[in-house]
Amino acid sequence: MSAEYLVNGSVAVITLNNPPVNGLGLATRAAAVDGIKRALADDAVKAIVITGAGKAFSGGADIKEFNSPKALAEPSLATLIATAEGSSKPVVAAIHSVCMGGGLELALGCHYRVALPGAQIALPEVKLGLLPGAGGTQRLPRVLGLEMALNMIVSGTPVLSEKLAKTALFDEVFAADADLLTAAVAFAGKIADARPLPKVRERTVDYPNHEAFLQFSRNTVKAMSGPFPAPLKCVETVAASVTMKFDDGIKFERECFLGLMQTTESKALRHAFFAERVASKVPDVPADTPTRAIKRAAVIGAGTMGGGIAMNFVNAGIPVILLETKQEALDKGLATIRKNYENTMKKGKLTQDKFDQRLALISGTLSYEEIGQADIVVEAVFEDMGVKETVFRKLDEVMKPGAILASNTSTLDLNQIANFTRRPEDVVGTHFFSPANVMKLLEIVRGAKTGKDVLATTLALSKKLKKTGVVSGVCDGFIGNRMIEQYSRQAGFLLEEGCLPEQVDKAVEKFGFAMGPFRMGDLAGNDIGWYIRKRRYVESPQISYSKTADLLCELGRFGQKTGAGWYDYKAGDRKAYPSELVNAMIVQHSADLGVARRKVSDQEIVERLVFSMVNEAALILEEGIAMRASDIDMVYLTGYGFPLFRGGPMFYADTVGLPNVLAAIEQYAKGHHGEAWQAAPLLVKLASEGKSFNG
Ligand SMILES: NC(=O)c1ccc[n+]([C@@H]2O[C@H](COP(=O)([O-])OP(=O)(O)OC[C@H]3O[C@@H](n4cnc5c(N)ncnc54)[C@H](O)[C@@H]3O)[C@@H](O)[C@H]2O)c1
The missing domain is CATH 1.10.1040.50 (N-(1-d-carboxylethyl)-l-norvaline Dehydrogenase; domain 2)
Incomplete structure (x- = not known):
């Protein structure tokens, strides 16, 4: 069952239930359509509330069904929306947490929308090189106005529900501490007999001199979207909400959507989206592999890479000690880190408080004795096997049992490095890219003896550091x-x-x-x-x-x-x-x-x-x-x-x-x-x- 149905007094409540974000997969769509039909057939029901279980109203399309025939099978999203909109009893969308893509399009097809504050509202399809294909480009401008809807659709960026409280998107945004279901059912009770039922499709978009605004938007979007065709298509479809009748606009939106689906650019973006998700999956390291706690880190070498790597830990709230052989090199490394944070602060991207907190998490030392209790140590010394050997033999002596010993080497044989220690299962490669505090990639090098829990921990750490972790085997230069x-x-x-x-x-x-x-x-x-x-x-x-x-x-x-x-x-x-x-x-x-x-x-x-x-x-x-x-x-x-x-x-x-x-x-x-x-x-x-x- 991917949507639940229950009747609360005279109000039927349909709860979308398809974890993690109630994606509108085939079974969920079918259950929602059935729910509406059941409510229509029940004389005791006067109004219908649609909401979402768990962490979302709905995050939109079910990515598990992407590229599968199920995505387009009936009842399609368009059919579900038409069923809600065509219902003779009022349908209320009760929104919380996440309402995106197809989820928002469904809500726009309901007669009323109520929400809790803090819900993320978005039509993010453009990020996959697409546009909203189930009426979003025609309905959103009808409730938000041309300008705001265009910005949301072209950028795909979420906006918090309370910021939209005064628009026609919402009939009511409740207090933060309200119980959504109770409040939504009460709301539904109040409007149960109101007729005619309001439909977004029947509204018009008023924007005096819209052509000038649209032309300005085309020019700006064209200049900013580079090789990607989707943003400009978003402008064209939103324009249709003003220049065409609703049904023609929907038809035009569909054509543009199907056209974009076929573009290499959209295929590339969708490929990258799935590639990122799948990269952290290692067939022989299942998701329930135990991981080690990483609460303290150490970095050996405060040069170009060591400093950036230390900043990654600090940015994730993990205290870090930097170790160098000479005071001068240590001071230089620490000063560079400080300067980097100062520059971020100057740009207004870091508050003084956060700046102080970050610096407080970093310390320096010349003594290996001080780093022994770290849960992970990342070596970033010169790219020379002799130097790596000295460092790893020392780490083997001083690090507590269970500490992860990582090397940032870009080309050297990690298996050889691991064998300098008596615990090669604790050794892994963490190949950061320069500048290490900026670049997204983390190549995680799996040695012949790297423990599965060490690999799982490093993959989890890459997420914590906001990196894309990709596993590589050992060879000269890795992938x-x-x-x-x-x-x-x-x-x-x-x-x-x-x-x-x-x-x-x-x-x-x-x-x-x-x-x-x-x-x-x-x-x-x-x-x-x-x-x-x-x-x-x-x-x-x-x-x-x-x-x-x-x-x-x-x-x-x-x-x-x-x-x-x-x-x-x-x-x-x-x-x-x-x-x-x-x-x-x-x-x-x-x-x-x-x-x-x-x-x-x-x-x-x-x-x-x-x-x-x-x-x-x-x-x-x-x-x-x-x-x-x-x-x-x-x-x-x-x-x-x-x-x-x-x-x-x-x-x-x-x-x-x-x-x-x-x-x-x-x-x-x-x-x-x-x-x-x-x-x-x-x-x-x-x-x-x-x-x-x-x-
Ligand atoms: N620079 C890059 O773009 C880049 C990118 C990825 C990986 N790497 C790898 O990262 C590692 C470090 O490179 P880098 O560019 O930061 O070099 P770097 O020369 O800027 O810094 C190396 C630092 O290590 C210190 N050091 C040397 N021997 C030491 C020892 N025995 N104990 C403690 N500290 C010691 C040096 O004083 C110096 O500050 C190398 O393995 C390199 O291949 C570099």
């Missing part, structure tokens, strides 16, 4: 950096063949990346890659690299921090100016290699950078380093600035078509440094079977 390595290699080869940094960056940025590889290198520091390559030259001499980046680093051009990198920089200005010196160096290097420079198309640039990553990702999937293709997409959407409207590299490859991706790879295998293009067996297999990565 994200192992793929980006192929991207960087191709960027280097492109320079040898005829490109300059600016052309590559522009092509990639036009594709939708926040930043091209060379501007990114200048921001992150080109010396980091140089350092890693030097290790690879020794450990993996079979891998080919362009030497161009090494030549750049030999000039001391590490990027913005040295005032010069692939580009020139001016003091106090982060703008990248093409560098004549670097460009001449690139051209000379091609000549030294005996490569005749050629004109490379933007399409080739994008394909080589993206498909080289996709090919590596296919290996990562096949080796079981990533559990699923959508996890790889999540890594790239949340950690590497991959354009959201393209859904991540794997989703993008699926939309291009795997046979097309494979054909391009085979083509590039015949070109300069063709050895870098050995098609991954999984890609070949899926392409030949007509399948896709994301199934």
